[in-house]
Amino acid sequence: MFYTIIDVETSGRTNRITEISVFKYNGDTVVDEFTSLVNPNCYIPDHITALTGIDNGTVANAPDFQDIAQQILDITEDAIFVAHNVNFDYNVIRNEFKSLNIEFNRKKLCTVRLSRKLLPGHKSYSLGKLCKDLNINANGRHRARGDAEATVILFQKLQAQEKSREVFSAFLNKNSKEATLPPNLPKEIFNAIPNSIGIYYFKNKKGEIIYVGKAKDLKKRVLSTFIVNHKKAWIWFVKQQISISNYLVVNLLHCSWKMQQLNTTFHYIIKWLNVHLKVFPYLVIKTETILYILLLTTVKLLQNQ
Known part of the structure:
Protein backbone atom coordinates (compact mmCIF):
# COMPACT_ATOMS: atom_id res chain seq x y z
CA MET A 1 0.00 0.00 0.00
CA LYS A 177 -17.80 8.99 11.70
CA GLU A 178 -14.17 9.33 12.78
CA ALA A 179 -13.34 10.32 9.19
CA THR A 180 -15.80 13.20 9.16
CA LEU A 181 -15.51 14.73 12.61
CA PRO A 182 -13.26 17.80 12.93
CA PRO A 183 -9.81 17.14 14.36
CA ASN A 184 -10.42 18.82 17.73
CA LEU A 185 -13.75 17.12 18.45
CA PRO A 186 -13.15 13.85 20.34
CA LYS A 187 -15.41 10.93 19.50
CA GLU A 188 -16.43 10.64 23.17
CA ILE A 189 -17.95 14.13 23.17
CA PHE A 190 -19.76 13.50 19.91
CA ASN A 191 -21.16 10.19 21.18
CA ALA A 192 -22.51 11.95 24.29
CA ILE A 193 -24.68 14.31 22.23
CA PRO A 194 -28.31 13.11 22.44
CA ASN A 195 -30.62 12.41 19.52
CA SER A 196 -33.18 14.91 20.80
CA ILE A 197 -34.50 18.42 20.23
CA GLY A 198 -32.25 21.16 21.49
CA ILE A 199 -29.90 24.10 21.08
CA TYR A 200 -26.17 23.57 20.52
CA TYR A 201 -23.15 25.80 20.13
CA PHE A 202 -19.54 25.55 18.98
CA LYS A 203 -16.57 27.20 20.64
CA ASN A 204 -13.24 28.05 19.08
CA LYS A 205 -9.84 27.32 20.63
CA LYS A 206 -10.11 30.45 22.78
CA GLY A 207 -13.38 29.25 24.26
CA GLU A 208 -15.40 31.87 22.37
CA ILE A 209 -18.78 30.85 20.97
CA ILE A 210 -18.63 31.04 17.17
CA TYR A 211 -21.87 29.35 16.19
CA VAL A 212 -25.24 28.58 17.78
CA GLY A 213 -27.86 26.35 16.18
CA LYS A 214 -31.11 24.52 16.84
CA ALA A 215 -32.14 21.03 15.77
CA LYS A 216 -34.80 18.34 16.09
CA ASP A 217 -31.95 15.81 16.37
CA LEU A 218 -28.83 17.34 17.93
CA LYS A 219 -26.41 14.54 17.08
CA LYS A 220 -27.54 14.30 13.47
CA ARG A 221 -27.33 18.06 12.97
CA VAL A 222 -23.86 18.39 14.53
CA LEU A 223 -22.52 15.59 12.32
CA SER A 224 -24.13 17.08 9.21
CA THR A 225 -22.25 20.32 9.84
CA PHE A 226 -19.02 18.59 8.90
CA ILE A 227 -20.10 16.48 5.95
CA VAL A 228 -22.36 18.71 3.82
CA ASN A 229 -22.16 22.03 2.02
CA HIS A 230 -18.38 22.33 2.31
CA LYS A 231 -18.36 25.31 -0.04
CA LYS A 232 -19.73 27.59 2.65
CA ALA A 233 -17.00 29.65 4.26
CA TRP A 234 -18.47 29.37 7.74
CA ILE A 235 -18.37 25.57 7.56
CA TRP A 236 -14.65 25.74 6.83
CA PHE A 237 -14.19 28.24 9.68
CA VAL A 238 -15.97 25.98 12.16
CA LYS A 239 -13.93 22.99 11.02
CA GLN A 240 -10.66 24.80 11.57
CA GLN A 241 -11.55 26.63 14.78
CA ILE A 242 -13.70 24.28 16.81
CA SER A 243 -12.02 23.05 19.95
CA ILE A 244 -14.89 22.06 22.23
CA SER A 245 -18.38 21.05 21.21
CA ASN A 246 -20.33 21.81 24.33
CA TYR A 247 -24.03 21.80 23.64
CA LEU A 248 -27.06 23.29 25.31
CA VAL A 249 -29.77 20.73 25.73
CA VAL A 250 -33.03 22.63 26.06
CA ASN A 251 -35.40 19.73 26.50
CA LEU A 252 -38.47 21.04 24.77
CA LEU A 253 -40.12 17.66 25.15
CA HIS A 254 -40.74 18.63 28.77
CA CYS A 255 -42.42 21.85 27.71
CA SER A 256 -45.83 22.39 26.20
CA TRP A 257 -44.44 24.13 23.15
CA LYS A 258 -44.67 22.70 19.69
CA MET A 259 -41.69 22.42 17.39
CA GLN A 260 -42.76 25.38 15.25
CA GLN A 261 -42.32 27.57 18.32
CA LEU A 262 -38.65 26.66 18.52
CA ASN A 263 -37.73 29.70 16.42
CA THR A 264 -39.06 31.97 19.17
CA THR A 265 -37.25 29.97 21.83
CA PHE A 266 -34.03 30.13 19.84
CA HIS A 267 -34.43 33.90 19.50
CA TYR A 268 -34.54 34.33 23.27
CA ILE A 269 -31.66 31.95 23.87
CA ILE A 270 -29.50 33.96 21.48
CA LYS A 271 -30.38 37.15 23.35
CA TRP A 272 -29.53 35.50 26.65
CA LEU A 273 -26.14 34.54 25.26
CA ASN A 274 -25.69 38.19 24.28
CA VAL A 275 -25.88 39.28 27.89
CA HIS A 276 -24.06 36.50 29.68
CA LEU A 277 -21.42 35.49 27.16
CA LYS A 278 -21.09 38.79 25.31
CA VAL A 279 -21.37 37.08 21.96
CA PHE A 280 -23.53 39.86 20.51
CA PRO A 281 -24.82 43.21 21.89
CA TYR A 282 -27.12 43.36 24.91
CA LEU A 283 -30.68 42.64 25.95
CA VAL A 284 -32.51 41.75 29.16
CA ILE A 285 -35.14 38.99 29.17
CA LYS A 286 -38.02 38.73 31.62
CA THR A 287 -40.66 36.03 31.20
CA GLU A 288 -41.40 33.05 33.40
CA THR A 289 -41.27 30.56 30.53
CA ILE A 290 -37.98 31.82 29.21
CA LEU A 291 -36.45 31.83 32.68
CA TYR A 292 -37.27 28.12 32.85
CA ILE A 293 -35.36 27.54 29.62
CA LEU A 294 -32.50 29.76 30.76
CA LEU A 295 -32.26 27.84 34.02
CA LEU A 296 -31.64 24.63 32.05
CA THR A 297 -29.22 26.46 29.82
CA THR A 298 -27.28 27.95 32.73
CA VAL A 299 -26.88 24.59 34.40
CA LYS A 300 -25.50 23.11 31.19
CA LEU A 301 -23.15 26.04 30.68
CA LEU A 302 -21.76 25.72 34.19
CA GLN A 303 -21.19 22.01 33.67
CA ASN A 304 -19.24 22.68 30.49
CA GLN A 305 -17.03 25.54 31.62
Whole structure:
Protein backbone atom coordinates (compact mmCIF):
# COMPACT_ATOMS: atom_id res chain seq x y z
CA MET A 1 0.00 0.00 0.00
CA PHE A 2 1.31 3.45 -0.93
CA TYR A 3 0.74 6.71 0.89
CA THR A 4 1.40 10.24 -0.30
CA ILE A 5 2.14 12.45 2.70
CA ILE A 6 1.41 16.00 1.68
CA ASP A 7 1.56 19.59 2.88
CA VAL A 8 0.60 22.78 1.09
CA GLU A 9 1.15 26.43 1.86
CA THR A 10 -1.47 28.84 0.58
CA SER A 11 -2.11 32.50 -0.12
CA GLY A 12 -4.45 32.78 2.87
CA ARG A 13 -7.99 33.93 2.27
CA THR A 14 -7.99 33.03 -1.41
CA ASN A 15 -6.54 29.60 -0.59
CA ARG A 16 -4.40 29.33 -3.72
CA ILE A 17 -1.36 27.10 -3.41
CA THR A 18 1.99 28.84 -3.02
CA GLU A 19 4.02 25.70 -2.24
CA ILE A 20 3.39 21.96 -2.26
CA SER A 21 5.41 19.01 -1.04
CA VAL A 22 4.55 15.33 -1.57
CA PHE A 23 6.42 12.36 -0.12
CA LYS A 24 5.45 8.97 -1.55
CA TYR A 25 5.76 6.34 1.16
CA ASN A 26 5.44 2.58 0.73
CA GLY A 27 4.74 1.81 4.37
CA ASP A 28 8.42 1.40 5.14
CA THR A 29 10.39 4.10 3.40
CA VAL A 30 10.00 7.19 1.20
CA VAL A 31 10.30 6.12 -2.44
CA ASP A 32 9.62 9.41 -4.25
CA GLU A 33 9.25 13.11 -3.59
CA PHE A 34 7.84 16.13 -5.36
CA THR A 35 8.27 19.65 -3.96
CA SER A 36 7.65 22.93 -5.76
CA LEU A 37 6.81 26.55 -5.23
CA VAL A 38 3.62 27.55 -7.06
CA ASN A 39 2.62 30.92 -8.45
CA PRO A 40 -0.91 31.55 -7.09
CA ASN A 41 -1.46 34.48 -9.45
CA CYS A 42 -2.89 36.50 -6.59
CA TYR A 43 -1.62 38.75 -3.83
CA ILE A 44 0.02 37.03 -0.83
CA PRO A 45 -0.86 39.03 2.32
CA ASP A 46 1.84 40.22 4.69
CA HIS A 47 0.64 38.05 7.57
CA ILE A 48 1.02 34.95 5.39
CA THR A 49 4.52 36.03 4.39
CA ALA A 50 5.38 36.54 8.07
CA LEU A 51 4.32 32.95 8.77
CA THR A 52 5.77 31.14 5.77
CA GLY A 53 8.43 33.48 4.42
CA ILE A 54 6.78 33.24 0.98
CA ASP A 55 5.91 36.49 -0.77
CA ASN A 56 4.98 37.38 -4.32
CA GLY A 57 8.62 37.83 -5.22
CA THR A 58 9.37 34.30 -4.02
CA VAL A 59 6.84 32.77 -6.42
CA ALA A 60 7.21 35.26 -9.30
CA ASN A 61 9.07 32.74 -11.46
CA ALA A 62 7.44 29.61 -10.02
CA PRO A 63 5.21 27.43 -12.22
CA ASP A 64 1.44 27.87 -12.19
CA PHE A 65 -0.52 24.98 -10.72
CA GLN A 66 -1.58 23.84 -14.18
CA ASP A 67 2.09 23.35 -15.06
CA ILE A 68 2.64 20.85 -12.26
CA ALA A 69 -0.85 19.30 -12.15
CA GLN A 70 0.16 16.17 -14.05
CA GLN A 71 3.09 15.50 -11.73
CA ILE A 72 0.78 15.69 -8.72
CA LEU A 73 -1.73 13.36 -10.39
CA ASP A 74 1.02 10.88 -11.19
CA ILE A 75 2.67 10.77 -7.76
CA THR A 76 -0.66 10.50 -5.89
CA GLU A 77 -2.23 7.92 -8.20
CA ASP A 78 -3.31 4.71 -6.40
CA ALA A 79 -2.03 6.11 -3.10
CA ILE A 80 -3.75 7.22 0.09
CA PHE A 81 -3.67 10.97 0.63
CA VAL A 82 -2.20 11.71 4.09
CA ALA A 83 -1.87 15.11 5.76
CA HIS A 84 -2.07 16.79 9.14
CA ASN A 85 -5.65 18.11 9.14
CA VAL A 86 -6.15 16.36 5.83
CA ASN A 87 -9.39 18.02 4.77
CA PHE A 88 -7.67 21.38 4.46
CA ASP A 89 -4.82 20.21 2.19
CA TYR A 90 -7.08 17.84 0.25
CA ASN A 91 -9.75 20.45 -0.47
CA VAL A 92 -7.20 23.09 -1.45
CA ILE A 93 -5.61 20.71 -3.97
CA ARG A 94 -8.98 19.43 -5.16
CA ASN A 95 -10.17 23.00 -5.79
CA GLU A 96 -7.03 23.74 -7.81
CA PHE A 97 -7.82 20.73 -10.00
CA LYS A 98 -11.46 21.75 -10.21
CA SER A 99 -10.38 25.11 -11.67
CA LEU A 100 -8.73 23.05 -14.44
CA ASN A 101 -11.88 20.92 -14.90
CA ILE A 102 -10.05 17.87 -13.55
CA GLU A 103 -11.64 15.59 -10.96
CA PHE A 104 -9.31 14.75 -8.07
CA ASN A 105 -10.44 11.93 -5.77
CA ARG A 106 -8.22 10.04 -3.36
CA LYS A 107 -8.74 8.06 -0.17
CA LYS A 108 -7.67 10.10 2.86
CA LEU A 109 -6.06 9.68 6.27
CA CYS A 110 -5.65 12.48 8.80
CA THR A 111 -2.66 12.37 11.14
CA VAL A 112 -4.46 14.67 13.59
CA ARG A 113 -7.29 12.18 14.06
CA LEU A 114 -4.96 9.20 13.98
CA SER A 115 -2.81 10.84 16.67
CA ARG A 116 -5.82 11.46 18.89
CA LYS A 117 -6.75 7.81 18.60
CA LEU A 118 -3.32 6.19 18.83
CA LEU A 119 -1.46 8.77 20.94
CA PRO A 120 -4.00 9.97 23.52
CA GLY A 121 -3.21 12.39 26.31
CA HIS A 122 -1.53 15.28 24.48
CA LYS A 123 -2.73 18.78 25.34
CA SER A 124 -2.50 19.84 21.71
CA TYR A 125 -2.45 17.90 18.46
CA SER A 126 -1.04 20.66 16.29
CA LEU A 127 1.93 19.50 14.24
CA GLY A 128 4.34 21.77 16.08
CA LYS A 129 3.26 20.62 19.55
CA LEU A 130 3.32 16.93 18.57
CA CYS A 131 6.79 17.32 17.07
CA LYS A 132 7.98 18.83 20.35
CA ASP A 133 6.30 16.15 22.50
CA LEU A 134 7.55 13.27 20.32
CA ASN A 135 11.05 14.68 19.72
CA ILE A 136 10.50 15.00 15.97
CA ASN A 137 13.11 17.29 14.47
CA ALA A 138 10.97 19.61 12.35
CA ASN A 139 13.18 21.78 10.15
CA GLY A 140 11.46 24.42 8.06
CA ARG A 141 8.15 24.67 9.92
CA HIS A 142 5.36 26.41 8.00
CA ARG A 143 7.03 25.51 4.73
CA ALA A 144 5.58 22.67 2.69
CA ARG A 145 8.62 20.39 2.64
CA GLY A 146 9.46 20.87 6.31
CA ASP A 147 5.91 20.16 7.48
CA ALA A 148 5.46 17.22 5.08
CA GLU A 149 8.75 15.68 6.23
CA ALA A 150 7.72 16.06 9.87
CA THR A 151 4.37 14.44 9.04
CA VAL A 152 6.20 11.47 7.49
CA ILE A 153 8.04 10.88 10.78
CA LEU A 154 4.81 11.29 12.75
CA PHE A 155 3.08 8.82 10.42
CA GLN A 156 5.83 6.28 11.02
CA LYS A 157 5.38 6.66 14.77
CA LEU A 158 1.64 6.14 14.36
CA GLN A 159 2.27 2.98 12.35
CA ALA A 160 4.38 1.61 15.20
CA GLN A 161 1.54 1.90 17.73
CA GLU A 162 -0.43 -1.10 18.92
CA LYS A 163 -3.58 -1.74 16.86
CA SER A 164 -2.51 0.84 14.27
CA ARG A 165 -3.57 -1.44 11.40
CA GLU A 166 -7.13 -1.75 12.74
CA VAL A 167 -7.34 1.99 13.38
CA PHE A 168 -6.05 2.86 9.90
CA SER A 169 -8.61 0.51 8.34
CA ALA A 170 -11.44 2.01 10.39
CA PHE A 171 -10.49 5.55 9.39
CA LEU A 172 -10.34 4.60 5.72
CA ASN A 173 -13.92 3.35 5.93
CA LYS A 174 -16.04 6.01 4.21
CA ASN A 175 -18.90 5.34 6.62
CA SER A 176 -16.75 5.95 9.68
CA LYS A 177 -17.80 8.99 11.70
CA GLU A 178 -14.17 9.33 12.78
CA ALA A 179 -13.34 10.32 9.19
CA THR A 180 -15.80 13.20 9.16
CA LEU A 181 -15.51 14.73 12.61
CA PRO A 182 -13.26 17.80 12.93
CA PRO A 183 -9.81 17.14 14.36
CA ASN A 184 -10.42 18.82 17.73
CA LEU A 185 -13.75 17.12 18.45
CA PRO A 186 -13.15 13.85 20.34
CA LYS A 187 -15.41 10.93 19.50
CA GLU A 188 -16.43 10.64 23.17
CA ILE A 189 -17.95 14.13 23.17
CA PHE A 190 -19.76 13.50 19.91
CA ASN A 191 -21.16 10.19 21.18
CA ALA A 192 -22.51 11.95 24.29
CA ILE A 193 -24.68 14.31 22.23
CA PRO A 194 -28.31 13.11 22.44
CA ASN A 195 -30.62 12.41 19.52
CA SER A 196 -33.18 14.91 20.80
CA ILE A 197 -34.50 18.42 20.23
CA GLY A 198 -32.25 21.16 21.49
CA ILE A 199 -29.90 24.10 21.08
CA TYR A 200 -26.17 23.57 20.52
CA TYR A 201 -23.15 25.80 20.13
CA PHE A 202 -19.54 25.55 18.98
CA LYS A 203 -16.57 27.20 20.64
CA ASN A 204 -13.24 28.05 19.08
CA LYS A 205 -9.84 27.32 20.63
CA LYS A 206 -10.11 30.45 22.78
CA GLY A 207 -13.38 29.25 24.26
CA GLU A 208 -15.40 31.87 22.37
CA ILE A 209 -18.78 30.85 20.97
CA ILE A 210 -18.63 31.04 17.17
CA TYR A 211 -21.87 29.35 16.19
CA VAL A 212 -25.24 28.58 17.78
CA GLY A 213 -27.86 26.35 16.18
CA LYS A 214 -31.11 24.52 16.84
CA ALA A 215 -32.14 21.03 15.77
CA LYS A 216 -34.80 18.34 16.09
CA ASP A 217 -31.95 15.81 16.37
CA LEU A 218 -28.83 17.34 17.93
CA LYS A 219 -26.41 14.54 17.08
CA LYS A 220 -27.54 14.30 13.47
CA ARG A 221 -27.33 18.06 12.97
CA VAL A 222 -23.86 18.39 14.53
CA LEU A 223 -22.52 15.59 12.32
CA SER A 224 -24.13 17.08 9.21
CA THR A 225 -22.25 20.32 9.84
CA PHE A 226 -19.02 18.59 8.90
CA ILE A 227 -20.10 16.48 5.95
CA VAL A 228 -22.36 18.71 3.82
CA ASN A 229 -22.16 22.03 2.02
CA HIS A 230 -18.38 22.33 2.31
CA LYS A 231 -18.36 25.31 -0.04
CA LYS A 232 -19.73 27.59 2.65
CA ALA A 233 -17.00 29.65 4.26
CA TRP A 234 -18.47 29.37 7.74
CA ILE A 235 -18.37 25.57 7.56
CA TRP A 236 -14.65 25.74 6.83
CA PHE A 237 -14.19 28.24 9.68
CA VAL A 238 -15.97 25.98 12.16
CA LYS A 239 -13.93 22.99 11.02
CA GLN A 240 -10.66 24.80 11.57
CA GLN A 241 -11.55 26.63 14.78
CA ILE A 242 -13.70 24.28 16.81
CA SER A 243 -12.02 23.05 19.95
CA ILE A 244 -14.89 22.06 22.23
CA SER A 245 -18.38 21.05 21.21
CA ASN A 246 -20.33 21.81 24.33
CA TYR A 247 -24.03 21.80 23.64
CA LEU A 248 -27.06 23.29 25.31
CA VAL A 249 -29.77 20.73 25.73
CA VAL A 250 -33.03 22.63 26.06
CA ASN A 251 -35.40 19.73 26.50
CA LEU A 252 -38.47 21.04 24.77
CA LEU A 253 -40.12 17.66 25.15
CA HIS A 254 -40.74 18.63 28.77
CA CYS A 255 -42.42 21.85 27.71
CA SER A 256 -45.83 22.39 26.20
CA TRP A 257 -44.44 24.13 23.15
CA LYS A 258 -44.67 22.70 19.69
CA MET A 259 -41.69 22.42 17.39
CA GLN A 260 -42.76 25.38 15.25
CA GLN A 261 -42.32 27.57 18.32
CA LEU A 262 -38.65 26.66 18.52
CA ASN A 263 -37.73 29.70 16.42
CA THR A 264 -39.06 31.97 19.17
CA THR A 265 -37.25 29.97 21.83
CA PHE A 266 -34.03 30.13 19.84
CA HIS A 267 -34.43 33.90 19.50
CA TYR A 268 -34.54 34.33 23.27
CA ILE A 269 -31.66 31.95 23.87
CA ILE A 270 -29.50 33.96 21.48
CA LYS A 271 -30.38 37.15 23.35
CA TRP A 272 -29.53 35.50 26.65
CA LEU A 273 -26.14 34.54 25.26
CA ASN A 274 -25.69 38.19 24.28
CA VAL A 275 -25.88 39.28 27.89
CA HIS A 276 -24.06 36.50 29.68
CA LEU A 277 -21.42 35.49 27.16
CA LYS A 278 -21.09 38.79 25.31
CA VAL A 279 -21.37 37.08 21.96
CA PHE A 280 -23.53 39.86 20.51
CA PRO A 281 -24.82 43.21 21.89
CA TYR A 282 -27.12 43.36 24.91
CA LEU A 283 -30.68 42.64 25.95
CA VAL A 284 -32.51 41.75 29.16
CA ILE A 285 -35.14 38.99 29.17
CA LYS A 286 -38.02 38.73 31.62
CA THR A 287 -40.66 36.03 31.20
CA GLU A 288 -41.40 33.05 33.40
CA THR A 289 -41.27 30.56 30.53
CA ILE A 290 -37.98 31.82 29.21
CA LEU A 291 -36.45 31.83 32.68
CA TYR A 292 -37.27 28.12 32.85
CA ILE A 293 -35.36 27.54 29.62
CA LEU A 294 -32.50 29.76 30.76
CA LEU A 295 -32.26 27.84 34.02
CA LEU A 296 -31.64 24.63 32.05
CA THR A 297 -29.22 26.46 29.82
CA THR A 298 -27.28 27.95 32.73
CA VAL A 299 -26.88 24.59 34.40
CA LYS A 300 -25.50 23.11 31.19
CA LEU A 301 -23.15 26.04 30.68
CA LEU A 302 -21.76 25.72 34.19
CA GLN A 303 -21.19 22.01 33.67
CA ASN A 304 -19.24 22.68 30.49
CA GLN A 305 -17.03 25.54 31.62
